[in-house]
Amino acid sequence: MIGNVGAVFVFEWKRAFTWPRMTWSIGLAAFPVFIIGLVRWTVNAEARGDGEIWRTICIVMLFGLIPMLVTMLGTLLWSSPAISSELERRSWVYLAVRPNGGTAVLLGKYLAAVTWVIPPALIGLTIAVPLAATGDTWRIWWAMTRLVLLSAPAYAAIYLVLGVVMPRRAMVLAVAYTLIFELLISFIPAVINKFTVQFRLRSLTVEWCDLSLLTNEQQWMVMAQFGTEPPWHHVTALIVLILCLTGFAVILLRAKEFPMSVESDA
Amino acid sequence: MIELKNVTKLYGKVIGVNDFTLTLGTGAYGLLGPNGSGKSTLLNLITGQLRPTLGTVKVLGMSPRNNASLFRRMGYCPGGEGMYSEVSGYDWVCFLQRLHGMSVRDADLAASKALELVGMTSSMRRPIASYSRGMRQRTKIAQAIAHNPDLLILDEPFNGLDPIGRHELTEVLRDWIGIGKSLIFASHLLHEIESITQSFLLICGGRLLASGTAEDVHAMMVGLPNEIALRCSDPHALAMRLMGERAAESVSIAGDTLTVATQHPLTLYEKLPGWLSLWGLRVVEMRSADESLQALFNSLMKMHRGEL
Known part of the structure; x- marks a missing residue:
């Protein structure tokens, strides 16, 4: 089984070296660099004033651009169509009649999506963090790197499940989920936001980057949706979420029927 | 298996x-x-x-x-x-x-x-x-x-x-x-x-x-009406000749195509080349209902429903 997953993983990586995909990766890496560079260029050193405020702005931007936007978009593009792409090209049946073929394809593509998204995110991060000139480049780079390493598998797992639940509308469902849950509900200061990846990542950012938001009473009112649990708690929650979601995707896939040729037959 | x-x-x-x-x-x-x-x-x-x-x-x-x-x-x-x-x-x-x-x-x-x-x-x-x-x-x-x-x-x-x-x-x-x-x-x-x-x-x-x-399937078809479509130079003349030879139970003509219904298709297949040569008629296309799977299945479906 592990060998089968590995075979799919290697095959997907080989197939990924195409100009469109490479262009996407370069775009994903370049976008945060471009935005941070633009802000840095627009806001001159004098206007940056208090270093702490500039640092906070940069951390929020880096978080929003890399562990959120780049990994979300990257995993959405590669993970959610894991099954639908096979169904659309009618190749699913070739894979499904192999021993544990469906499961191997699902997990192999999941791993390929995660490992395909992480490099551009880290490249972008490695260029964007020094560009931000926050004064503690290494610390922020290390914090963001850990966030990327958690964010990519977590979002990929969510999109993987959505792709299995509704393969024909996987992208639409993934975008809807992202907008509703990760960008809206995650900001609601209630128990429900603890079920979102965004909440966990946001809380970890505050902890690992030692943001001063929590010490300011007025800002605390605005940012009340940050968790107060220790970082290990959030990390554990994300790892459990990743394992549960990938397991659920496998179970769901094995239970579902994806008949081919029925259109011309029944 | x-x-x-x-x-x-x-x-x-x-x-x-x-x-x-x-x-x-x-x-x-x-x-x-x-x-x-x-x-x-x-x-x-x-x-x-x-x-x-x-x-x-x-x-x-x-x-x-x-x-x-x-x-x-x-x-x-x-x-x-x-x-x-x-x-x-x-x-x-x-x-x-x-x-x-x-x-x-x-x-x-x-x-x-x-x-x-x-x-x-x-x-x-x-x-x-x-x-x-x-x-x-x-x-x-x-x-x-x-x-x-x-x-x-x-x-x-x-x-x-x-x-x-x-x-x-x-x-x-x-x-x-x-x-x-x-x-x-x-x-x-x-x-x-x-x-x-x-x-x-x-x-x-x-x-x-x-x-x-295949023999079992053909045996099931014995006695069932079998349609043969013939595209020919003079379908009316061919229809008349075939009816005269009692080689067809019924005929119908549409354009240059003659459709013949027979219960003895093999006999017709054997004799048709000789007749065409004798009568000076030319057939450019022949489609047998026996080769048309849909027709075979239609007959079997009718048998299945007890209509034949």
């Missing part, structure tokens, strides 16, 4: 397969039915892609649904295309063998051997997108046989093959049967199946209408 007990498959309110009961021993079988008859649904059930709404399916003594042990012993060539167009035929077949748990080296050997068997060695490194339909068909068959399965299931394998390709594939499949392997082979063309095996399963409307050898 295959056992279906009262299998029904519903797609919502549409019946794919209707109360299908069948037991097949080891051997080669042609699954014959017109387009839309339920062949692919049946193959989907046998390969575990679908779960029956009612009844049970066993293949090689096992339930086919998510069954890794069975998939190791089964090869399937689907009717549709569906291969990755940007990779080479070799990479595609090799990848699918890796999914059988083969090492890189074993997958390489298995893929190369299977592609050689179907005559694709010279083109196997080219992208599938550059293949002709026949070449893609051969590649599909190679992926099905490369892991040396005990049971090979082919859905319309001759689609897109030229006469030479058909002949070569026929030889491959005959050799396959010759070494004692099992084969299920779906087609809507009678002669394709007859070239491989004499055992038929006739399916129409999701039902098993008949099973047996």
Whole structure:
């Protein structure tokens, strides 16, 4: 089984070296660099004033651009169509009649999506963090790197499940989920936001980057949706979420029927 | 080898397969039915892609649904295309063998051997997108046989093959049967199946209408009206002559085509060339209803309903 997953993983990586995909990766890496560079260029050193405020702005931007936007978009593009792409090209049946073929394809593509998204995110991060000139480049780079390493598998797992639940509308469902849950509900200061990846990542950012938001009473009112649990708690929650979601995707896939040729037959 | 007990498959309110009961021993079988008859649904059930709404399916003594042990012993060539167009035929077949748990080296050997068997060695490194339909068909068959399965299931394998390709594939499949392997082979063309095996399963409307050898099927058709369409230079003259020879029960003419209904088609086939020569008439096209599978199935369906 592990060998089968590995075979799919290697095959997907080989197939990924195409100009469109490479262009996407370069775009994903370049976008945060471009935005941070633009802000840095627009806001001159004098206007940056208090270093702490500039640092906070940069951390929020880096978080929003890399562990959120780049990994979300990257995993959405590669993970959610894991099954639908096979169904659309009618190749699913070739894979499904192999021993544990469906499961191997699902997990192999999941791993390929995660490992395909992480490099551009880290490249972008490695260029964007020094560009931000926050004064503690290494610390922020290390914090963001850990966030990327958690964010990519977590979002990929969510999109993987959505792709299995509704393969024909996987992208639409993934975008809807992202907008509703990760960008809206995650900001609601209630128990429900603890079920979102965004909440966990946001809380970890505050902890690992030692943001001063929590010490300011007025800002605390605005940012009340940050968790107060220790970082290990959030990390554990994300790892459990990743394992549960990938397991659920496998179970769901094995239970579902994806008949081919029925259109011309029944 | 295959056992279906009262299998029904519903797609919502549409019946794919209707109360299908069948037991097949080891051997080669042609699954014959017109387009839309339920062949692919049946193959989907046998390969575990679908779960029956009612009844049970066993293949090689096992339930086919998510069954890794069975998939190791089964090869399937689907009717549709569906291969990755940007990779080479070799990479595609090799990848699918890796999914059988083969090492890189074993997958390489298995893929190369299977592609050689179907005559694709010279083109196997080219992208599938550059293949002709026949070449893609051969590649599909190679992926099905490369892991040396005990049971090979082919859905319309001759689609897109030229006469030479058909002949070569026929030889491959005959050799396959010759070494004692099992084969299920779906087609809507009678002669394709007859070239491989004499055992038929006739399916129409999701039902098993008949099973047996070609002789059994023909025997069932004895005494049934058989229609033959003849496109000729003077259909009125030909109709008059055939009625005069009592070679037809009824005739109808549409344009230059004469349709003859007869209960003795073989007699007509034997005598027609001589008559045409004698009467100085020319027939440019002849289509026998016996070769039209839909007509055969229509007759069998009528028999099934007790109308004949």
